[in-house]
Amino acid sequence: MKIDIVSVFPEYFEVLNLSLLGKAQAKGLVEVTAHNLRDWTHDVHHSVDDTPVGGGAGMVMKPEVWSECLDELLQLEPAVVENTENIEDSAVSCDTYDTCDSGNSATVAVPAKSDDSEKTNIAQSSAGPVLIFPNPSAPLFTQQDATELSHADHLLFGCGRYEGYDARIPQYYRAQGIDVREYSIGDYVLNGGEVAVSVMLEAITRLLPGFMGNAESIVEESYTGENALLEHRQYTKPAEWRGIKVPDVLLSGNHAKVDRFRRDEALQKTDELRPDLIEALDCTKLDKADRKT
């Protein structure tokens, strides 16, 4: 998998040479290159931002610098978008919104529930680059997205800074037929996209075949698989530590009982902490014992 990252702080990604991702690069599983967006500027100050149109605080990342950079990395010729009416201008387009009455006079828009069947499936589509912008006001990045993106051949991440990037950048590349994604990594605001990209990158690359020493360790994890749950609690030796014992059943050597205990724990924990995941379970794929829990 080829991964390009564009940032005004490319040094931030030197850390990717460490640990498992460093090993994966050494093995040739992934090739990560961090680029400095300022290399595509032409002015003496290497400026990448400008004041917001319409006024307001802060600065916004300029489209011209980004487009020179992205055109080169995506090997695209510059183009002019003739008809802007039919192109989506954001990760959540207006027509994916349901409107609902807020009670009094105002009508508010709320995101429509996403229909998974409409999502692009990289595994089945022709492999092209995927352009990803971290954005706190975009849909949440999930394990499902990580799994899907782990099938891509080429990921290109663009790290925002300041008040963010000009909204026409993702709009333009969608119009050029590029698979453009915008993701939030959580309901909080970071200073820049670098941390968010690191999070997504790690979640995606650890799913690559050959990345983990033991492939089994990514099979039964939290949020993983079609009936995803939170994982059961984990223990190691000694059997008793500072007066706290591991559950007896885990020492029994009875694999069926251990599996059942862990499964029950996972179901209970998920019910307590993430009832939304329990509600999303496909009951036809649960066994009798699951349903009892």
Ligand code: SAM
């Ligand atoms: N003005 C933006 C807002 O209120 O939504 C926040 C911009 S933030 C200071 C600068 C950049 O950090 C964003 O363009 C994005 O790339 C990144 N960023 C910040 N928080 C993020 C989050 N929760 N998830 C993904 N990216 C985030």
